[in-house]
Amino acid sequence: MSVLAVDQVFAALADPTRRLVLEELGRRPPCSATTLAAGLPVSRQAVVRHLQVLRDCDLVTSHRAGKEVLFEVSPAPLTATASWMTTLADTWTERLQALKQQAERAGR
Amino acid sequence: MSVLAVDQVFAALADPTRRLVLEELGRRPPCSATTLAAGLPVSRQAVVRHLQVLRDCDLVTSHRAGKEVLFEVSPAPLTATASWMTTLADTWTERLQALKQQAERAGR
DNA sequence: CTGATGTGCAACTGTTTAGTTGCACATAGG
C-alpha cells in the first residue's frame, strides 16, 4: 500500500461525518446516496461528496443500477492501513527499547 | 480506547506535516521542538503546535530538562487505533459475506 | 409525451486550521 493511499485513508477517516456515512453504509445493504442521506443529519449533496472521497481511497465501491447509483463498503484499505500503523508502532517500540538499554549501559 | 480518542488520533495523523514530525521524532533520541524544527521545513512554532496536538492524543510525551522540553514518541495509541480499525474491517467483511450468501439463496 | 424521481455540477458561505511573525518570560553560562 502506497504512502499516498495511507494519507488519503487517514484524511478520509478524520472527519466524523464521513465515518458516520461509512458506518451507516456498513449497516445497510448496498444503497444510493439519496437513501443514505434520509437517515443522516446532512443533505444529499454532502453525502455524495463524502462518498466520492471514500471512493477515491477505495473504502467504498459504486455501480449503476438503472437510474440510481448503489454504494457498498470495501474494507480492504482499512485492513491495509491498520497493518501499516501496527508496523510503525512496532518500529518505534523497538527504538524506544534500544534507547532505554543504551541509557542503562551509560548509567552503569 | 474511547471513540473520542480514535477520533483525535485520526485527526492528528491526517496532516502530512504532523506525520512528518512524528516520524522524525521516532528517528531521534528525545529532543526539543527547536532541535526538531531545525531538520524540518516549517518554523519552530508550527512544530510546537503539532507536538501539542500529538500530546493531546498521547502519541508523544514531554518532560522538562533544564531550560528545554524534551519530546518522545509513545506508540500505544497507535496500536490501539490500529486494532480498532481491524475490528471494524472484520465486522464489515462478515456483513458483506452474509449479504452475498443471502443473495445466493435468493437467486437459487 | 409528461410528470416524477434520482443524479451531477457549480457557486456561495462559514468555519476550521496550518503557518508565520513578533514579543515577553525563563533559564543556563560567562
Place this chain on the structure above:
DNA sequence: CCTATGTGCAACTAAACAGTTGCACATCAG
C-alpha cells in the same frame, strides 16, 4: 549582573473544507 538560548503566548493571514442551495440532465412509469 548580563547576555545566550530556549520556551510560551497572541495576533494575523491564507488556504482548505464541510455544508448548503439552486438548477440542469437522465431515467423510469403512466
